[in-house]
């Protein structure tokens with residue numbers, strides 16, 4: 001069972017970090033395939049809490065090789081900050097390797113990200129402001145800077161100079177007259193390059209060789225299906241391929257190498273940033289669930305939007321990713337509820353649909369059709385065996401499973417690494 005993809009099955013922040021960290025103990029390579037330091041994983045080990053942004057969760061496993069694939073965008077400053085912070089806490093990052101083809105987030109793209117958001121006003125996406133979107137746009141426009149470019153002064157200077165010409169115009173159009181100094185950026189990136197050089201590899205070759213040697217490789221997604229550039233709630237999405245297909249292109253492996261695709265979903269839903277969200281709660285109800293779940297962004301600290309479980313989204317995640325398993329996280333957060341509504345369809349213009357509406361304009365006005373399930377109203381954080389869960393909790397899980405059309409193989413019942421119930425082994 002060597003190739004395993006882990007993706008987000010909702011809007012991100014599902015607890016992929018904990019899931020991949022747990023699997024990471026049993027795998028040889030953990031490769032992140034998309035996104036950058038917009039992501040935020042929290043992993044709790046004993047009394048220690050680790051917030052990861054750019055680094056793959058596999059960094060916390062002492063045996064796995066952590067890899068940043070070519071589909072990732074890397075802000076070198078953020079990378080070093082995170083490595084230094086980890087190493088100061090005794091986490092060895094020397095095994096980290098980076099694809100030569102991954103793109104660099106140059107400092108001007110943070111400026112562009114924020115300038116564009118500001119100009120959008122009420123229509124803003126609510127990005128993390130890390131320069132992610134502009135960097136993927138540069139990649140597609142072929143004015144991007146790749147990790148390998150940091151090793152060649154001439155190539156780097158030419159690329160930075162070319163990009164800065166455009167960026168200066170873009171920023172000017174948004175009323176930012178700040179002068180971008182191409183030479184200073186070139187020198188700064190060259191310095192970063194010296195530190196990054198020993199980490200640079202052909203990540204596709206490394207991963208394929210590991211798979212061919214029957215080693216276990218975990219492909220770790222940033223963000224989630226509803227934020228996917230192609231399949232999410234465009235334009236309220238991130239700028240990368242967050243789904244199983246993105247794992248293949250973002251690393252350079254073929255679909256025949258993948259054995260399992262695991263979707264991570266919360267027992268309820270959350271979303272950060274703007275965009276449609278049919279099961280969203282508001283007011284006191286939202287505040288209550290947010291507090292119970294501790295729903296504040298790891299990367300930005302923003303309070304997350306919160307809502308009931310949405311089976312339409314889970315069904316969609318199963319289809320788009322070809323999920324073989326779901327890991328359901330944070331079930332314990334729902335311990336105190338008497339009734340748990342689950343959206344099983346949407347009403348759009350008087351018609352009920354079980355599938356994701358075709359048009360974004362329909363999704364934006366979709367009203368959830370709820371089925372109310374009884375809550376269990378007891379503390380499940382100490383439960384480690386499926387049979388020991390209260391009947392109502394098992395019913396809730398099995399209902400979601402039937403609705404999603406995919407096995408729920410593991411269930412999170414607390415923050416700690418150990419607080420997981422495994423129904424079907426994932427590896």
Ligand code: IMP
Pocket residue numbers: 011012013038039040125126127128129130131132133222223227236237238239272273274
């Ligand atoms: P960007 O990725 O910074 O361009 O932001 C685009 C959208 O994706 C915004 O709505 C962000 O809040 C959202 N987003 C980006 N990364 C994450 C994440 O790790 N978790 C949840 N939402 C995210």
